[in-house]
Amino acid sequence: MKANIIIRLKKNILDPQGKAVHHALSDMQFGDVEEVRIGRFVEMVFNHNNREQAEEETRKICDKLLANPIMEVYDYTIED
Amino acid sequence: MKANIIIRLKKNILDPQGKAVHHALSDMQFGDVEEVRIGRFVEMVFNHNNREQAEEETRKICDKLLANPIMEVYDYTIED
Numbered sequence: 001m002k003a004n005i006i007i008r009l010k011k012n013i014l015d016p017q018g019k020a021v022h023h024a025l026s027d028m029q030f031g032d033v034e035e036v037r038i039g040r041f042v043e044m045v046f047n048h049n050n051r052e053q054a055e056e057e058t059r060k061i062c063d064k065l066l067a068n069p070i071m072e073v074y075d076y077t078i079e080d
Numbered sequence: 081m082k083a084n085i086i087i088r089l090k091k092n093i094l095d096p097q098g099k100a101v102h103h104a105l106s107d108m109q110f111g112d113v114e115e116v117r118i119g120r121f122v123e124m125v126f127n128h129n130n131r132e133q134a135e136e137e138t139r140k141i142c143d144k145l146l147a148n149p150i151m152e153v154y155d156y157t158i159e160d
Contacts, residue, residue, distance in 0.1 A: 006086075006121050021122070024145060032126050032137055039121035041086050042101070045114045057112060065104060 001046045001054035005076040007067045008039035042066055054078050081126045081134035085156040087147045088119035122146055134158050 009015050018036040025033045044061070046054050058076050067074045089095050098116040105113045124141070126134050138156050147154045 008121065008123070018122075021145070025141065028144065030137060030141060032128060032133070033124050033141070034127045035123075035125040037123045039123070041088065041119035041121040042098075043088070043115075043117045043119070045116075046112050047114045048112060053112070057110060061105065061110060061113070064108065065101070 001049055001051060002079050003042075003044045003046070003054060003058040003076050004079065005042040005044065005058065005062060005066065005074055006039060007042065007062070007072050007074045009037060009071055010073055013071050039072075040066075049080070051078055081129055081131060082159050083122075083124045083126070083134060083138040083156050084159065085122040085124065085138065085142060085146065085154055086119060087122065087142070087152050087154045088117060089151055090153055093151050119152075120146075129160070131158055 015037050017038045021038065022033060022036040025036070044058065046057070055078055058078065062074045062076070063069065095117050097118045101118065102113060102116040105116070124138065126137065135158055138158065142154045142156070143149065
């Protein structure tokens with residue numbers, strides 16, 4: 001199984017990296033862009049085909065290692 | 081419109097950050113994980129509702145600023 005995880009900053013947390021990209025886009029004449037927020041994308045490949053187990057492990061790994069629960073939220077999908 | 085962009089390293093490019101996470105997971109007894117690859121996730125909000133224009137701008141912005149075409153590939157979805 002494979003997990004695709006998206007980790008993003010909570011809405012109320014300032015994102016200086018996103019602000020910097022937004023600023024660069026304004027300089028490059030992409031004035032249509034109103035806001036940019038930057039997060040992380042993590043792919044994890046499991047050595048088994050048990051979807052439930054992959055989901056449970058993905059949640060545990062996000063909670064314990066990948067995401068900072070104070071500042072971040074995560075979503076994931078599991079695929080074969 | 082809003083663009084959700086995933087940028088990942090090409091398959092043949094070494095990912096030291098992913099290796100470090102994989103190593104940490106082994107230490108934490110998550111031995112079921114075979115491979116970890118880390119990428120970036122970018123959300124861009126446009127100040128208009130023209131889907132075609134948003135797609136075109138997203139591609140241009142990825143090509144010119146967000147992704148390194150030598151080492152990275154990107155995918156995106158556009159939503160209302």
